[in-house]
Amino acid sequence: MKRILVIIDNLQQYEKIQSLINKKNRANLNFDFYHSNVPTDIWDHIDFKNQNKILDVNQKTDWILENFHMVVSVHCYQFFPAKLVNGIRCINIHPGYNPVNRGWYPQVFSIINDLQIGATIHEMDEKLDNGPIISRKFVEKFSWDTSLTLYNRVLNAEMELLQENFDKIFDGNYLTKKPETGGNFFSKRDFKELLEINMDETDTYRNIINRLRALTHGSYKNMYYTDPESGRKVYVNLSLIPEDEKEKD
Ligand code: 0FX
Known part of the structure; x- marks a missing residue:
């Protein structure tokens, strides 16, 4: 055995x-x-x-x-x-x-x-x-x-x-x-460094969409920005719907 x-x-x-x-x-x-x-x-x-x-x-x-x-x-x-x-x-x-x-x-x-x-x-x-x-x-x-x-x-x-x-x-x-x-x-540290959004950062849509979808994982709260008024973190997820899937809805 x-x-x-x-x-x-x-x-x-x-x-x-x-x-x-x-x-x-x-x-x-x-x-x-x-x-x-x-x-x-x-x-x-x-x-x-x-x-x-x-x-x-x-x-x-x-x-x-x-x-x-x-x-x-x-x-x-x-x-x-x-x-x-x-x-x-x-x-x-x-x-x-x-x-x-x-x-x-x-x-x-x-x-x-x-x-x-x-x-x-x-x-x-x-x-x-x-x-x-x-x-x-x-x-x-x-x-x-x-x-x-x-x-x-x-x-x-x-x-x-x-x-x-x-x-x-x-x-x-x-x-x-x-x-x-x-x-x-x-590493996990590399992951954590991706989470905070700098609202003044500029980039291509390609890179921004890639970062957002890479950090969209079900109910996990990953990417966030900080609301300037209240100081609260606001979490961001991305929804991506290819055309054919949308038609099924
Ligand atoms: O178990 P696991 O799928 O895998 C991780 C490592 O990726 C893997 O290399 C290592 N061998 C293993 C021990 O741990 O991880 P998880 O179940 O914690 O997370 C699954 C996925 O969920 C992860 O790939 C990304 C996502 N996630 C996870 C956490 C904790 C998030 O998006 N945000 C989070 O805070």
């Missing part, structure tokens, strides 16, 4: 992975799911609620090394220590195409910087989103995408990659590809 630890902080992907595992029905694989100590909606899922499924990978490195054959990180908020990534095979499912979209919120920076975007499954090394690539694919990007619509396409691509490579990944039977040099890395 192969014991596989999955650390996952994303409910959407958890539900899809569970159904894939059930469909695969591999009797020799045993999956244990944990999440980080960062509250997300996965905590309310029946499989996690009141179950003490928080796992700190730094504190529990030795326990992981003793009890598991491999680790899978799925949108996991923790940075894995060197002892862990060097001691056991750790795989990451990343919502970006490495090395083009390393780091945080890849689709946001893909829209703003006109970069291709996709998903990657890779072995983890000591750097973030950097290890040998097992499989990756691009997704389409449209001029009417917001962060949310593009993100959803990337999440689907992640699951397609997992499905296509499931047996290879868990049997450890694949060839990897070293990521090309160069690429991009964006």
